[in-house]
Amino acid sequence: VILRHPSAGLEAKDMTCERVCASATASAGDRLGQVAVALLAAVLSASTAHADEPVPDPRPPRLSFSGFGILGVVHSSEKDADFTSTTFKPGGTGHTHDWSAAVDSLVGGQLTVRPTTKLSAIVQVIAEQKYDDSYRPSVGWANVKYQLTPDFSVRVGRTILPVFLLSDVRQVGYAHPWVRPPIEVYSLVPVSSNDGVDASYRVSIRSVTSTFQVTAGRSDSRFPSDTPSGFATAQSRKGIALADTFEAGYLTVRFNYGRTRLTVPELAPLFEGFRQFGPEGVAIADRYDVDRRLVEFVGAGASYDPGRWFAMGEWGRVRVGSVFGESAGWYGSAGYRVRRTVTPYVTLARVEAKGSRSDPGLSIAGLPPPLAGAAGGLNGALNALLSTKPVQTTVSVGGRWDFRKDAALKLQLDHSQHGTGSAGLLSNLQPGFRPGEGVYLFSASVAVVF
Amino acid sequence: MGHTARAGLVTATFAGLILYAGAASADVVVVVSTKSPVDTLSRSQVVDLFLGKSSRFPGGRSAVPIDQAEGSDARNAFYLAFADKSPAQVKAHWSKVIFTGRGQPPQAVASGGLVKKVLAGNAGAIGYLERSEVDDSVKIVLSQ
Numbered sequence: 001v002i003l004r005h006p007s008a009g010l011e012a013k014d015m016t017c018e019r020v021c022a023s024a025t026a027s028a029g030d031r032l033g034q035v036a037v038a039l040l041a042a043v044l045s046a047s048t049a050h051a052d053e054p055v056p057d058p059r060p061p062r063l064s065f066s067g068f069g070i071l072g073v074v075h076s077s078e079k080d081a082d083f084t085s086t087t088f089k090p091g092g093t094g095h096t097h098d099w100s101a102a103v104d105s106l107v108g109g110q111l112t113v114r115p116t117t118k119l120s121a122i123v124q125v126i127a128e129q130k131y132d133d134s135y136r137p138s139v140g141w142a143n144v145k146y147q148l149t150p151d152f153s154v155r156v157g158r159t160i161l162p163v164f165l166l167s168d169v170r171q172v173g174y175a176h177p178w179v180r181p182p183i184e185v186y187s188l189v190p191v192s193s194n195d196g197v198d199a200s201y202r203v204s205i206r207s208v209t210s211t212f213q214v215t216a217g218r219s220d221s222r223f224p225s226d227t228p229s230g231f232a233t234a235q236s237r238k239g240i241a242l243a244d245t246f247e248a249g250y251l252t253v254r255f256n257y258g259r260t261r262l263t264v265p266e267l268a269p270l271f272e273g274f275r276q277f278g279p280e281g282v283a284i285a286d287r288y289d290v291d292r293r294l295v296e297f298v299g300a301g302a303s304y305d306p307g308r309w310f311a312m313g314e315w316g317r318v319r320v321g322s323v324f325g326e327s328a329g330w331y332g333s334a335g336y337r338v339r340r341t342v343t344p345y346v347t348l349a350r351v352e353a354k355g356s357r358s359d360p361g362l363s364i365a366g367l368p369p370p371l372a373g374a375a376g377g378l379n380g381a382l383n384a385l386l387s388t389k390p391v392q393t394t395v396s397v398g399g400r401w402d403f404r405k406d407a408a409l410k411l412q413l414d415h416s417q418h419g420t421g422s423a424g425l426l427s428n429l430q431p432g433f434r435p436g437e438g439v440y441l442f443s444a445s446v447a448v449v450f
Numbered sequence: 451m452g453h454t455a456r457a458g459l460v461t462a463t464f465a466g467l468i469l470y471a472g473a474a475s476a477d478v479v480v481v482v483s484t485k486s487p488v489d490t491l492s493r494s495q496v497v498d499l500f501l502g503k504s505s506r507f508p509g510g511r512s513a514v515p516i517d518q519a520e521g522s523d524a525r526n527a528f529y530l531a532f533a534d535k536s537p538a539q540v541k542a543h544w545s546k547v548i549f550t551g552r553g554q555p556p557q558a559v560a561s562g563g564l565v566k567k568v569l570a571g572n573a574g575a576i577g578y579l580e581r582s583e584v585d586d587s588v589k590i591v592l593s594q
Binding site: 057058059060061064066068108110112120122124141143145150155159160162166168169172174175176204207209247249306307308337340341402405406408449 | 498514548572
């Protein structure tokens, strides 16, 4: 279970510009080409499906391969900060790149093996921009599932935690209408993977189906940072998550609760520094450190999709003690399917971090000069972390065009208005950046499944 | 480039993209083997079986849904008439299920004749046919 405040990644990225700016520019074109070739090859190989078998076997095949990909570019109106789709990615569009293909592009493949009707195993590998600006494939899913009854299953291994309605398919762009799920909500808990166990139980009462899922486990997620290693780690331990999804006809309603213990070891030296300054420093460290902090998440969402149109909305709130505080986000989105081929949509979304964006820190008056300098440095680092709390409201208009049965083109225009003094969800802030204003984003992508 | 110019670009592009989607309107019925104890099903029971939301008939017998080939008139008409979904919407639904390890779509066969063959050998199987293909080897459990 990984429950983490987005500020962790944003702050870290703000300090990584030199590394990112130097390395990203040179190789972005190469990577774009690699992703394009991979996607193209995948699409071409997709259309070899059915041959004429005389006696069809109605059981599912023992071995199956499926894949998905997104090739997309994003442009930002703000040149003094970067936009990224998750806190795990460095760079982005705006300051680092005028147009960035790294924000949304990815390719994934999944192998499913079914030795018996009750036992199955899946491995899913995804290549996308990572915390270190590499595209090394990583394993998102790798688990063995045992279907005890048609309605009760247990999985052991790595899964993606389904915190939101679409969090477990957010990388499968073909599965949802937007260029990307609204980051005001989906960045509250930037779910990586969960290593552990989960159980799912389905019960139908009349026309309502309820699927209850409980997950327990741990995870380590790396995000970009200016530490010597180039990354920081969100360590989630003793995580547990509960989700109940109700489906009745066109309506889906979902409720979530999750909790975990979060540690960011790379922040430990900062708070150890504070603890050297006596009771005042210890009090500050106790309030803000990120050492086995209890993180709690609650969320609810609903979608209604009668075919010709859809409407959906979600709300979530995450509470992390510590420097990350509390954030809440929501969105509402609706679209109409014109001839079931072109789907224009609008989305309204907001994220709001609670609490102060600054702290007076250690009292410097009366300290001898060397100590005063150290205390000032600690205060500065603490306030840099506190200042990244996001407040923004975004209006998006866009459309999806299903131009062939396994591929969709999506265009989207976003306008985000930042709260007073906030940089919203932007990162890598440059000296010329002015908080409290706003940003326009234009995104275009093609999403495929194969 | 101004913001209005960008918004205009989006609008113009989408206006240009709207194509005629094609309307499959074959008369499709849902069938099971004559050996099946199931006589009638509701639209939502059928849709739940074919979209993987349920794996059993009312009463608890396990069900094996049989699809027809992607792109066939029968398949397009079936999902449009009973589930209100276009081929792309059905594919989007299954991409959500497959890539979360929750299941696999029904096996597809190449023709209505093959649907009847599978049903003849499997009392738990359920399929759909164009009404003109129905014969006394199958039993209609739901019509449009």
